[in-house]
Amino acid sequence: MIDWHSHILPAMDDGSRDPDESIAMLRELARQGVDTVAATPHFYANDESPTQFLARRTRALEQLYWRTDATIPRILPGAEVRYYAGIASRDDLRSLCIGETGLLLVEMPEIRWTTSTVQELLxxxxxxGIFPVLAHIERYLHLQHADVWAQLLDSGIRMQVNASYFLEWRTRRKAMSMLTEGSIHFLGSDCHNLTTRPPRIGEAYARIARKLGTEYVAQMDAYGRAMLTE
Ligand SMILES: [Fe+2]
Structure with a gap:
């Protein structure tokens, strides 16, 4: 299975603090059935340039490479890019996409978006060559008008939710119905550590398999793998 959102790279952000913690998180993801993980550290355009971010990310990856083996999930370097007005006019977005894909994980503000924000997403x-994926949409889903959501989905924008959305009793029914409606494309652990924000993606996939069948989960996985070459 693929984990599309994680903070497993050492000392990049508020996720893993060091290589030991990263390896422990990766082992836990593997135990949960994850074989491929998008490493998506926060990118804030106000704080650094993509070049600076990518240099830091390369160093973080280098700290892990010598400690990885076949039992550890494959790491796809990416970013969780905080939205800001003007993002669509950047010409270096491709460098922030996940792995070799054009999938750009975008973290949106947790407020009702203005018309110009929606327009910029479109x-x-x-x-x-850029395919936006909105990160953990459950955080701002309820703040937008339903027609905004339909418009974004119609324009091909893809949606990621965190595993917890499928596990918490308040939201898990809604999560399942959104999944079957085709409003959720990617699942992520959004794990930051093994204590306060650990990965629970294995549980989420298991719940989906229980409700919708293992074939459904296999199809989700196949969709994700097809995206890896998009
Ligand atoms: Fe995140």
Whole structure:
């Protein structure tokens, strides 16, 4: 299975603090059935340039490479890019996409978005070779008008939710119905550590398998793997 959202790289952000913690998180993801993990450290355009971010990310990856083996999930370097007005006019977004894909994980503000924000997301989805994926949409789903959501989905913007959305009793029914409606494309652990924000993606996939069948989970996985070459 693929984990599309994680903070497993050492000392990049508020996720893993050091290589030991990263390896422990990766082993836990493997135990939960994850074989491929998108490493998506926070990227804030106000704080650093993509070049600076990518240099830091390369160093973080290098600290792990000599300690990885076949039992550890494959790491796809990416970023969780905080939205800001003007993001669609950048010409270096491709460097922040996940692995070799054009999938750009975008973290949106937890407020009701203005018309110009929605318009900019639509512009982002129009950029050749860039496929926006909105991160943990459960955080801002309820703040937007339903027609905004339909418009974004119609324009091909993809949606990621965190595993916890499928596990908490308040939201798990809604999560399952959104999944079957085609409003959720990717699942992520959004793990930051093994204590306060540990990965629970194995449980989420297991719950989906119990409710919708193992074949359904296999199809989700196949969809994700097809995206890896998009
Ligand atoms: Fe995150």
């Amino acid at each position: 512009e982002l989805s129009d950029i050749h």
